[in-house]
Amino acid sequence: MSMMAKGSREIPAETVRVARAAFPRGSLAIRVLSEFRDRLVAADAGRRMLDGILVAAREKGLLKTAGRARTDSTHVLSAARELCRLELVAETLRAALNALAQAAPDWLVGVAEPDWFRHYATRAEDSRFPKARAKRDEVGLRIGRDGMRLLQAVFAPDAPREVPALPQVEVLRQVWVQQFHLIEGEVARRDPKDRPPGAMRLVTPHDVEARGSVKRDTFWDGYKVHLTETCEEGVPNLITNVATTLATVPDDRMAAVVHAAPATRDCLPGEHWVDSGYATAAQIVAARADHGLALHGPVLGNTSAQAGSTNGYGQDAFTIDWDRKQVTCPGGHASMTWNDRLSQQGLPVIRVRFSATDCRPCPARDERINSPAAPRRELRLRRHDEHHALREARTEQQTDEWKNRYKIRAGVEGTISQGVHRCDLRRSRYKGLAKTSLQHQLTGAAINLARIDAHLTDTPRARTRTSHFAALRPADQPANGAKQQGPN
Structure with a gap:
């Protein structure tokens, strides 16, 4: 068997065999792309590309400052698969065993229990956990005991020096502290109320920065992205800031962040329209004092x-x-x-x-x-x-004038929809906050280029789609699932 390199002599079959053994199909390309993305992150290339487009847009008169802007956030799923609790602990232990098998194979052979090879040789998703609650609890405690024995061996004085420093071992330690504890020397599962808050709790060993969060009826493991865009007549609505955070960071902590970044680019608006998550009394005052802008959003009422x-x-x-x-x-x-x-x-x-x-x-x-x-x-x-x-x-906010002006904020939801359908905004392609942030910054740059092109070529914006059946709705009939007032 042999292969031909374009423009060169035939490569010997033995060379091909060795290369394929060293680099399984696709792994070399994946490694090269991963290292390339690392360099992009280190150079802050996503931010620089977004900034470069904004500078060019301002020079061409397509970006107005001191106008209006709007911001909203949406959830982002981690690139790692969502795990239940049993899968989390089993996968964490399996990942640690694989890392130890590479770093100290001879030591691990002497430490591993015989049944570990049966339980942790394959992915947790390929395992068949029992359906009965009692049986599942038994499996969870068995995994907890195995992980505890491994941690004791790793941190024993006779363990190889490099073993405790492995990242997968540190993840194992953190997950076991969060999920288990010792009661009279026996491993026991922590009560959910006894576990750390979501901002600290790991949800997968394959993406240690992903966090679990909830917003109304949406539950997800991953991150959150905040998009800020201009909303002025006669020019394209351009994204001026993209901020990616952990999923557990609340919106009321982000107003100062989404103001500080555009301030460095001379993209601050005079009016900033947001939803109720961003508009708190402290943020309204800070926006006015630090940047001279008016932050508008529905504030919470008096709940006493x-x-x-x-x-x-x-x-x-x-x-x-x-x-x-x-x-x-x-x-x-x-x-x-x-x-x-x-x-x-x-x-x-x-x-x-x-x-x-x-x-x-x-x-x-x-x-x-x-x-x-x-x-x-x-x-x-x-x-x-x-x-x-x-x-x-x-x-x-009780006045009709303010309510009519606030309608401008709804447009940012269309931007999120564009990002979702064109660029898969709600799913991270990579593991980790830094690379997920890179993805979102490049997404913002791509949307800006598409909008500038549409503006220069006079491409009309898509109209709101209405189904044939919805078009038959009487004028006095409520839409969008609105509740009707029933008979008394």
Whole structure:
């Protein structure tokens, strides 16, 4: 058997055989591409390409600054397959055994139990775990005991020096700490409430940066991407920032991030339209103070029991003297204490307390006290600037003018749809946050090029598709699954 290299002499069959043994089909190309992507990540090539397109667009008058922009996020599935708990622990142990088999084969042969070769020689997805709950629990404990024995051997004094430093061994250690513990010397499964939060919890040994998260009815393992785009008339809507995060990072932590990056490119808008996840009192104030822009998004309403009650007294019923650090209740009584502190989430909060002597005889006590068993009324206030920003936003968002202006934000959902259908935005092609971020930055650059081309060639935007049946809907019939008001 032989093969011909184009423009060269025949390659000996033995050379071909050795090459194929060293590099199975496709592995060389995969390795070369992987190393190429590593170089792209190291050079921040995705960001540089996106920036280069924006610079060229600005020079041609296709990118306006100090206008309007909008942002939204969507979930991104990890490149690694989603695993159930049994698959997670079995795959983690199998990956560690494979790494040890390469690094210290002779040592591992002396450590491995005979039945390990039967249980962990193949992928967990190829195993047939029992369906009965009791049997599955037994399998989970057996895997837990095997992993614990392996970790004890790895960290024993007589183990090879390079063994504990293997990345797969560290992943095994972390997963076992998160999933198991010792009770009187016996390995036991951790209760779900005793496991670390999602931001720390590993979900697969094959992508250690992927995290499990949930948003409404969507559950996924992977990441999250935030897209910011311009929305001005007469020019294409261009993506000015792409930010990829772990799946567990909440949107309210990202407003400052999606403002800081465009600021370095001179792409900051004057108005930024977002959904309720981004618009908090702190972020509205920070956007105005740090960048001079107006952050618009539905802020959460007052959810206190008094605000929701017909006869209750919410915070708006109290008079706040910020200079004197004192609050006066509707009955005319002044607060006793004013304490600046941090909340459990690490956010600044002001805790105000009234006197129990004033609150007990108050005729409106039930409407003003947080709980019937509480002896006094307590208030938790935001800082002065955040308090006023929140009140102003709540008042403004009740107007028809603001509601009509807010409709501009919905367009970013079309951008996410374009990214999903054209570039498979919601599925990571690679493992790890860095390469997933590279993919998303290149996706943003590709969408910008497509939009610039459509603008220069006068390609009309696609119309909203309406099915023939939907077109028959009467004007007074609600659409999109809206609830109808039934008969009384």
